[in-house]
Amino acid sequence: MRNAIVEPVRFPFDAVLSSLTVCANLKPSLIIHGGAWNIPDEAVDDCRAGIRRALEAGWKVLSGAGTAMDAIEAAVVILEDDPTFDAGIGSHLNRDGRVQLDAIVMDGATLKAGAVAAVERVRNPIRLARSILEKSEHMMLVAAGAEKFAEENGVPLCAPEELVNERERMAWRRCLEDSHAAEHHVGHEHGTVGAVAIDRHGNLAAGTSTGGTCCKFPGRVGDSPLIGCGCYADAEAGGVSCTGHGEGIMKIVMAKMAIDLLHDQRVLVPHREKGGPLSLAQAVADACIRKLAHRAHTTGGLILLDRDGLPAAAFNTPRMAYGYVQPDASFRIAP
Numbered sequence: 001m002r003n004a005i006v007e008p009v010r011f012p013f014d015a016v017l018s019s020l021t022v023c024a025n026l027k028p029s030l031i032i033h034g035g036a037w038n039i040p041d042e043a044v045d046d047c048r049a050g051i052r053r054a055l056e057a058g059w060k061v062l063s064g065a066g067t068a069m070d071a072i073e074a075a076v077v078i079l080e081d082d083p084t085f086d087a088g089i090g091s092h093l094n095r096d097g098r099v100q101l102d103a104i105v106m107d108g109a110t111l112k113a114g115a116v117a118a119v120e121r122v123r124n125p126i127r128l129a130r131s132i133l134e135k136s137e138h139m140m141l142v143a144a145g146a147e148k149f150a151e152e153n154g155v156p157l158c159a160p161e162e163l164v165n166e167r168e169r170m171a172w173r174r175c176l177e178d179s180h181a182a183e184h185h186v187g188h189e190h191g192t193v194g195a196v197a198i199d200r201h202g203n204l205a206a207g208t209s210t211g212g213t214c215c216k217f218p219g220r221v222g223d224s225p226l227i228g229c230g231c232y233a234d235a236e237a238g239g240v241s242c243t244g245h246g247e248g249i250m251k252i253v254m255a256k257m258a259i260d261l262l263h264d265q266r267v268l269v270p271h272r273e274k275g276g277p278l279s280l281a282q283a284v285a286d287a288c289i290r291k292l293a294h295r296a297h298t299t300g301g302l303i304l305l306d307r308d309g310l311p312a313a314a315f316n317t318p319r320m321a322y323g324y325v326q327p328d329a330s331f332r333i334a335p
């Protein structure tokens with residue numbers, strides 16, 4: 001059982017309240033994360049810089065003619081290419097010393113997803129996930145089959161070694177020599193990155209990408225690429241991307257739980273005042289993290305946009321790297 005901090009952490013409250021009351025009809029909207037983990041002080045600047053670059057990339061798309069899907073892809077590619085985060089380059093190594101990557105994107109209009117798991121030769125699995133969404137009748141491909149799809153559909157492959165960085169190789173060696181421990185990974189036990197966006201036409205998309213857990217058994221797949229667990233998007237309710245301990249998130253199907261709560265609360269409480277003391281989006285995010293702690297006894301976080309573009313985030317780890325675009329187009333970045 002992992003150590004769970006039960007009370008979810010929220011946005012800085014005053015700042016959010018003021019933005020929530022004005023941004024009810026904000027479109028486009030963008031929120032991203034770089035994982036909920038025990039981010040040490042010395043990694044905070046790198047996390048913030050990565051989140052900023054990803055927000056810039058996604059927002060550039062949304063400010064132009066790009067779609068929500070283009071925006072989440074652009075933002076997640078930046079995070080996959082940044083070794084600070086557990087996705088793409090710099091991902092944790094599995095027990096055999098190899099990187100195996102998982103990713104998903106989902107379109108809120110059609111409810112179609114594209115997902116990949118356990119790929120070893122794809123530098124940007126979010127691109128492959130999108131290609132599956134757009135070009136395949138299927139929604140999820142794994143391992144060699146996913147890489148074959150990449151080859152046949154123009155998604156570039158790389159050598160597996162290109163995904164391995166020295167920090168993670170050393171952490172893996174320490175785990176082999178000693179025993180697996182979060183300390184060997186500078187507190188970076190889970191990681192995962194993700195993004196949710198709404199474009200000026202109201203299209204909503206969400207995506208999640210991860211290297212999974214360190215020293216995982218080869219072939220292990222966590223929550224991230226599973227529809228409803230690590231990601232969900234429904235234009236009638238909102239979009240979600242999760243981070244944290246995959247085996248726990250799967251138990252409560254956390255992304256779908258968030259979307260169902262958003263949807264049901266809208267239906268059940270139609271006269272609820274928007275921008276009240278706690279936005280519906282924030283109340284939903286908090287409820288999911290409480291459930292993760294109480295029923296799965298573990299840690300994690302999530303970001304979401306409701307269907308109007310209102311952002312929320314919650315986590316029960318010491319810190320979560322995340323950021324969103326405020327109504328005046330400035331970026332709010334944590335930690």
Ligand code: GLY
Pocket residue numbers: 190191192210211212213221222223224242243244245246247
């Ligand atoms: N949430 C990432 C994983 O458990 O694989």
